[in-house]
Amino acid sequence: MRPLNVVVAQLDSKNAEHLAASLYGHFRSVAVARSLEELRDAIPLTHADVAIVDLELVGLAELKDLHQAYHGTAIVCTHRCADEEMWASALAAGATDMCSGTDVDGIVYCTLRSLDAAAASQAA
Numbered sequence: 001m002r003p004l005n006v007v008v009a010q011l012d013s014k015n016a017e018h019l020a021a022s023l024y025g026h027f028r029s030v031a032v033a034r035s036l037e038e039l040r041d042a043i044p045l046t047h048a049d050v051a052i053v054d055l056e057l058v059g060l061a062e063l064k065d066l067h068q069a070y071h072g073t074a075i076v077c078t079h080r081c082a083d084e085e086m087w088a089s090a091l092a093a094g095a096t097d098m099c100s101g102t103d104v105d106g107i108v109y110c111t112l113r114s115l116d117a118a119a120a121s122q123a124a
Contacts, residue, residue, distance in 0.1 A: 055086065
């Protein structure tokens, strides 16, 4: 288990709970936010290293605001119909990566890869 704190914010509360339960084995702590306001509160409260954010809950403008407000938190976006155009838009708004909201292995991989890339850029 990598010692990371994660906040999950998904539009579908069942998916959020399922995703959070699946992530408990991979990270130190996993919190669930049910709205943009809860996400904004949870990131500093939990000292989140990563926010896993559904683009159906948080739009690209809000994603950009989150990225600017919480520089130390990587944002991995999810969407039920993620495609290359959406991925490019999410990255332009400040996300570190994007994948399907039901792909737990992909989310874990994207999360760890995002943090490794951030650590490498800080070391340079």
